Amino acid sequence: MSFPRPRNGRPSGSSGSSRSSSSTDPLIASGLLCQMKDREKYIETFNFPYCNNVGKYEKVVKIGQGTFSEVFKARDKKDRTKLVALKKVLMDNEKQGFPITVLRELKILQLLKHENVVNLIEICCTQASQENKYKPSFYLVFDFCEHDLAGLLSNANVKFSLGEIKHVMQQLLNGLFYIHSNKILHRDLKTANILMTKRGILKLADFGLARAFSVPKTGQQNRYTNRVVTLWYRPPELLLGDRNYGPPVDLWGAGCVMAEMWTRTPIMQGSSEIQQLLLISNLCGSISTDVWPGVEALDLFNKLELPRDLKRKVTDRLIPHVKDTYACDLLDKLLTLDPKQRVDSNTALNHNFFWTKPMPTDLCYMLSQLTQSMFVYKESSHRPGHTRAAHSQQMARAKPSSTIVDVNQDRVF
Numbered sequence: 434m435s436f437p438r439p440r441n442g443r444p445s446g447s448s449g450s451s452r453s454s455s456s457t458d459p460l461i462a463s464g465l466l467c468q469m470k471d472r473e474k475y476i477e478t479f480n481f482p483y484c485n486n487v488g489k490y491e492k493v494v495k496i497g498q499g500t501f502s503e504v505f506k507a508r509d510k511k512d513r514t515k516l517v518a519l520k521k522v523l524m525d526n527e528k529q530g531f532p533i534t535v536l537r538e539l540k541i542l543q544l545l546k547h548e549n550v551v552n553l554i555e556i557c558c559t560q561a562s563q564e565n566k567y568k569p570s571f572y573l574v575f576d577f578c579e580h581d582l583a584g585l586l587s588n589a590n591v592k593f594s595l596g597e598i599k600h601v602m603q604q605l606l607n608g609l610f611y612i613h614s615n616k617i618l619h620r621d622l623k624t625a626n627i628l629m630t631k632r633g634i635l636k637l638a639d640f641g642l643a644r645a646f647s648v649p650k651t652g653q654q655n656r657y658t659n660r661v662v663t664l665w666y667r668p669p670e671l672l673l674g675d676r677n678y679g680p681p682v683d684l685w686g687a688g689c690v691m692a693e694m695w696t697r698t699p700i701m702q703g704s705s706e707i708q709q710l711l712l713i714s715n716l717c718g719s720i721s722t723d724v725w726p727g728v729e730a731l732d733l734f735n736k737l738e739l740p741r742d743l744k745r746k747v748t749d750r751l752i753p754h755v756k757d758t759y760a761c762d763l764l765d766k767l768l769t770l771d772p773k774q775r776v777d778s779n780t781a782l783n784h785n786f787f788w789t790k791p792m793p794t795d796l797c798y799m800l801s802q803l804t805q806s807m808f809v810y811k812e813s814s815h816r817p818g819h820t821r822a823a824h825s826q827q828m829a830r831a832k833p834s835s836t837i838v839d840v841n842q843d844r845v846f
């Protein structure tokens with residue numbers, strides 16, 4: 434009796450169940466071993482197209498940790514003055530290969546090139562080897578920015594003048610105008626995702642939840658997921674279950690960020706979706722068909738018992754912090770309940786806030802006084818008990834609970 438001989442490392446006739454057992458058939462077992470070794474050799478020597486080896490960079494320090502990635506400050510070994518941010522794609526939970534969310538982020542980042550959007554330089558990977566179990570890691574390589582806005586705001590020594598706040602907001606709205614003109618929604622606007630270079634140039638970052646959008650034809654509706662945007666920055670239409678949303682979702686986030694420039698802490702820190710809606714109602718007034726015609730068509734509007742007859746208090750509540758009346762007026766327009774009436778980025782950029790004295794002021798001088806980079810990750814890990822750790826914001830983004838909690842007291846600034 435003769436056994437089938439392995440050819441090219443592949444055992445022939447191995448499809449029969451009795452013959453496929455490596456433990457019972459030494460020749461087939463050695464064939465499988467050859468096959469595995471061939472595979473490993475192939476993977477080891479495989480060069481991913483358009484992917485440089487990450488070894489060209491030298492990691493300096495870890496600066497961020499998200500659910501989906503780890504971020505490092507790194508230096509180009511050939512040009513040591515060139516700093517980059519390496520965003521490592523976490524593939525631990527991926528059974529189906531490269532995460533689709535990262536592919537989407539990549540595609541969007543390749544499209545967007547603007548002064549106020551973080552610049553993707555390239556994609557790098559590690560060489561597959563026995564040490565990494567033949568699973569290479571992938572990195573998104575960005576121009577390095579010295580700070581993020583969450584880190585800057587959590588440091589009491591960093592003081593923004595009114596002119597500087599205007600410049601931050603002008604750049605934020607410019608970035609939003611650009612991405613919306615390119616039919617992209619960010620869908621995760623928050624201070625940790627807003628970067629700042631040492632020269633005071635703001636960059637929108639983290640396009641991990643971004644997507645392209647289209648304006649539906651009359652009579653048709655988009656059906657996007659509404660489980661996006663970190664809870665504290667999530668607009669009322671998403672909380673009420675809207676799936677046919679658009680750029681106004683990012684403008685609500687811009688309003689929350691703008692208020693935070695003065696309050697230095699997120700203005701509405703709900704711990705569940707319903708609590709977030711209650712906080713919004715307490716600040717912006719009751720959600721009703723009077724102020725928001727058409728809201729009755731949203732899934733949750735009829736299912737939830739939302740507070741009635743609450744007055745809008747945006748200006749009253751914010752003026753003690755903000756002081757400037759033009760700023761308060763713009764905030765009022767950004768934090769408008771009805772997304773159709775909410776100000777868009779172009780109109781916001783024409784608001785008197787940006788065209789009255791003090792005019793927007795360059796941040797370069799103020800930032801040059803800082804001797805250290807400010808990142809929310811570093812801040813929270815170095816200061817135990819820090820209330821606005823990136824972690825809690827991340828939790829809010831990952832899985833908001835739907836428990837109904839009554840909010841008698843606002844947890845607002």
Ligand SMILES: Nc1ncnc2c1ncn2[C@@H]1O[C@H](COP(=O)(O)OP(=O)(O)OP(=O)(O)O)[C@@H](O)[C@H]1O
Nearest residue numbers: 497499500501502504518575576577578581625639
């Ligand atoms: N180009 C960059 N320069 C400097 N720091 C950066 C850069 N990109 C990201 N970071 C830092 O790393 C952090 C995490 O990056 P990013 O938000 O892109 O990742 P993420 O995993 O999607 O985060 P999360 O899930 O927490 O939102 C940012 O908040 C910022 O502090």
Ligand SMILES: [Mg+2]
Nearest residue numbers: 499625626639
């Ligand atoms: Mg992020």
